[in-house]
Amino acid sequence: MQDNGITPSQTVGPFFKYGLTPTGEYAWNDAFTNSTLTPDVTGDRVRIEGRVFDGDGVVVPDVMLEIWQADAQGRFADPQDKRALPNASFRGFARCGTDKDGNYSFDTVKPGAVPDPDGKPQAPHIVLAVFGRGMLRHLYTRIYFSDEAGNAADPVLGLVPADRRATLIATREAGKAVYRLDLRLQGDDETVFFDM
Numbered sequence: 001m002q003d004n005g006i007t008p009s010q011t012v013g014p015f016f017k018y019g020l021t022p023t024g025e026y027a028w029n030d031a032f033t034n035s036t037l038t039p040d041v042t043g044d045r046v047r048i049e050g051r052v053f054d055g056d057g058v059v060v061p062d063v064m065l066e067i068w069q070a071d072a073q074g075r076f077a078d079p080q081d082k083r084a085l086p087n088a089s090f091r092g093f094a095r096c097g098t099d100k101d102g103n104y105s106f107d108t109v110k111p112g113a114v115p116d117p118d119g120k121p122q123a124p125h126i127v128l129a130v131f132g133r134g135m136l137r138h139l140y141t142r143i144y145f146s147d148e149a150g151n152a153a154d155p156v157l158g159l160v161p162a163d164r165r166a167t168l169i170a171t172r173e174a175g176k177a178v179y180r181l182d183l184r185l186q187g188d189d190e191t192v193f194f195d196m
Contacts, residue, residue, distance in 0.1 A: 032066075032093060032094060032095040033094060033095070033096075034094050034095065034096035034104075034105060034106050034107060035094055035106070035107040035108065036067070036069070036090065036091060036092055036093065036094045036106070036107070036108040036109065037107055037108065037109070038087065038089040038090050038091075039089070040087050040088060040089055040090070041071065041072075041087045041089075041090050041109055042071075042072055042073075042086065042087060042109070043071065043072020043073075043109035043110060043111075043112070044072065044109060044110045044177065045107070045108070045109055045177060046107075046108060046109065046110050046177045046178065046179060047105055047106065047107050047108075047177065047178045047179070048067075048105065048106045048108065048126070048143060048170055048178075048179045048180075048181065049103065049104065049105040049106075049178060049179075049180055050103075050104060050170075050180050050181045050182045050183060051098075051101065051102040051103050051104070051182050051183070052065075052098050052102045052104065052130075052132075052182070052183045052185065053102065053182065053183070053184045053185065054185050054186065054187075055184075055185060055186035055187035055190075056187065057187070059098075059101055059102025060098060060102050060132060060185065061098055061099065061100045061101070061102055062097065062098065062132070062133060063097065063098045063102075063104075063130060063131065063132040064095065064096070064097050064130075064131040064132070065095070065096055065097070065098070065104050065106075065128060065129070065130055065131075066093070066094070066095045066128070066129045066131075067093065067094050067095075067106055067108070067126050067127065067128050067129075067143075068092055068093050068126070068127045068129075069092045069108065069111045069125075069126040069127065070092060070111040070112055070114045070124075071086070071087045071090045071092065071109060071111065071112065072087075072109050072110060072111065072112050073086055073087075073112045074111065074112030074113050074114045074115075074124075075112075075114075076092060076114070077090055077091050077092045077093075090109075092111075094106050094107075094108065106126075108126070110124060110145065111124045111125065111126060112124055113150055116155055116156075120155055121150065121153070122150075122154050122155065122156060123144055123145075123148050123150035123151045123153070123154035123157065124144070124145055124148055124150065125142045125143060125144050125145075125154070125156075125157075126142065126143040127140065127141075127142055128140070128141050128142065128143055130183065130185070130193075132185070139185070139193040140193060140194045140196045141168060141183075141191055141192060141193050141194060142156065142157075142168055142194070143168065143170050143179075143181055144157060144168050144169045144170065145169070145170055145172070145179060146169050146170060146171045146172050146179070147172050151169070160192050164192050165192075167184070167189065167190070167191045167192050168181075168191070168192055169181070
């Protein structure tokens with residue numbers, strides 16, 4: 001069997017931001033940036049930003065975050081999604097690292113509603129993976145949008161206790177196309193993470 005080396009999920013270390021994000025310590029042109037925007041993408045362009053905190057409320061400066069999402073029409077750039085993809089170059093994937101103050105940001109389009117496996121509509125959301133030092137497995141969560149009526153009927157959000165849902169909902173800043181969601185890796189007000 002050929003040894004292909006170590007992957008981020010097989011190791012523990014603070015190297016995510018250092019070596020795997022476009023703003024890391026290496027001057028390399030990463031295929032993935034913090035933006036999903038392409039010249040042909042349609043829909044409302046938004047920025048999602050926030051900070052990442054540990055269980056003691058201290059910012060975490062070396063977390064790597066990845067997002068995957070549908071386009072504004074609710075279609076994924078995925079061979080399993082057989083529906084027509086109107087935004088031919090839209091990948092729906094982006095990656096970034098937190099800065100020294102724990103800040104992160106993604107520039108993207110607000111996704112459309114997508115069907116769940118049973119065909120029921122899910123509220124527009126973005127899947128978020130969190131990689132960090134000391135974490136043997138990455139964490140998965142979702143980012144929902146505060147101004148979406150579909151949140152009330154979303155089958156996944158509905159499984160989360162009502163008093164914990166706010167940890168998944170990005171709040172829109174007044175007069176801006178900016179949504180804010182802080183992530184708490186543990187402790188009081190821990191972000192809801194999903195077993196995958």
